[in-house]
Amino acid sequence: MNKITRFVITDIVRNKIMIVYALLLAALSWGVFSMEDNVSKGMLTILNLILLNVPLVAVIFSTIYLYNSSEFIELLLSQPVKRSRIWWSLFSGLQLALLLAFVLGAGIPILIFSPDALGITMLLVGVMVNAIFVALAFLGSILTRDKAKGIGMAIMLWLFFALLFDGLVLFLLFQFSDYPIEKVMVVISTLSPIDLSRILVLLQMDVSAMMGYSGAIFREFFGTTSGIGICFTILLLWIAVPFLISLRKFNRKDL
């Protein structure tokens, strides 16, 4: 771990918000599991937590952090350090801090109450969603210098993937309901990391039986080892592509 990363992590931890966030996640997860008599129901609640709150915190916190560190970044740029190295260090620092908060807060109760394929999938998906929205925040904040615009964009990104995308999918489903679109839907669902994550987790749960015919098609694809492999590759791409674009932009940007 290099010096800049270490500095970013200590800075975030000293900031205490991440500690509060981890405690909040822990309180919610332990609370859910101890209130529900049925673990799978608790997992469904946790799933909602992972798909809504985790990306929201990840994208907004990272965006604001990046804007607030702009002077620090400028200072670093005056030092004999490679540009890409600065960006990488910032990225890994933020990633590690948020990852730590998530794993300590939600990961431990998940693995204690559901130490099986479902729990592990849930944890991995949570880690992925976390990382994807940090990467998206990096992309968003490099696109504009205006802080208000940047934070607005972060919120819009979250709103789009958490809500609007599903509305769009619903609209498409109704427009093309006369056609066999299940297979197309498999492809479309990969366009939203949140949807992809939700389906990945649901297919590990009993409730997948309720998804009927389309569920069966999904299981055919996502249920196999290679399908799960493809899903995680797509999720990894969702981390890599936005970050690499932002890295390219950062390297060429006139600050």
Add this chain to the structure above:
Amino acid sequence: MSRLVVILHCIFVLLMHFNAEAKSLHVGRGQVYSDIKSALAQSAAYDTIFVHSGTYAEGNIEIKKPLTIIGLSYPVIDGKGKYEMVSVRASHVEFNGFILRNSGYASLDDPAAIKLYGSNYSKVINNILEDNFFGIYIQYGKHCLIKNNKILAHGIEEQRIGNGIHCWKSDSLQIIANSISGHRDGIYFEFVTNSVIWRNYSSKNVRYGLHFMFSHQDAYYTNVFSDNGAGVAVMFTKGVMMANNVFEHNWGDAAYGILLKEISDSYIIGNKFRNNTSGIYMEGASRIILEKNTFISNGWAMKVQASCMDNIIEANNFLSNTFDMGTNGTLVLNQFKSNYWDKYEGYDLNGDGFGDVPYHPLSLFSVISENNPSAMLLFRSFIMSLMDRSEKIMPSLTPDNFKDEQPLMHQLNYD
């Protein structure tokens, strides 16, 4: 003259002897008969054959006289995977206390461990059946009793395994306290009338726990059907009484607690439906009274298709189901009244125990996904819970007459 009297007297005495003192025949090692077939050959009607412990592999054993055959400490009759072990072709036969295993497999004449051909007043009691194609098979039987049998098989595919208790064209049967698992259908009824199924435990069967077709005026009480491939199916039947049964863990793509297809004039009372994909699936069902049932933790508590009419759904508990109702149309010809719905959010100002605003048990998402199954893609998504919520407050897409006018404020206690 006197000689004639003597002869008549002799015949009379013989007959008396014949009727009054049925023989007991013993089969087993060190007994008079070493195999069952030779004892059967020597027996007269209404004799009792005791079979001592041991293994008897005698191919097909045919019982053509009214006999009581009792196994002492569970002798084994082995079909070696080739034969139907016991064929009963007489009435008043009692078959009690055997282990029957490894019947033959044939798709044309359906060999069973024990098959009753046109037998009346026969009893099959206290047997253990293991790994047979069909377990107990009754055709053209009347007033038969099947009681306390344990029927176990390890079927994997529907085509390769028969039914546990298979009844065809029979009348007035009693199926009591059997436990059946691993067969195709646990209990199968086709053209069976005036019969009762009571206190059976049917679980882990490949297809249905209980399968009813064209079987009128039957009743099943206090049975447990769990973990069956597709639950229980009652089809093309009228006058069925279903009470106090438990339907649980029938979970899968096409699994139901009960599948009701073309059923009329029946009662479903006091049953418990727990953890089924669909608790009750009704299609073409009419004049059914559904009351005092409890639905817990099902995917859909009930799916009532638009082809159902004049059903009364009253005084049931609906607890923590993902969806309380599902339907495929807007036509509602059924009556919902005074049920307890845990998702009800109304109030009761006058304190009479009934909510003052009607409850709409149909959620928007269940309507959408019924019309457009691929919408299940959005199952458990945020937008769907948001839309469900707004629909509950202001129903616009769901049929507005699909409602319970007087939902109960408190859960009914049926335990």
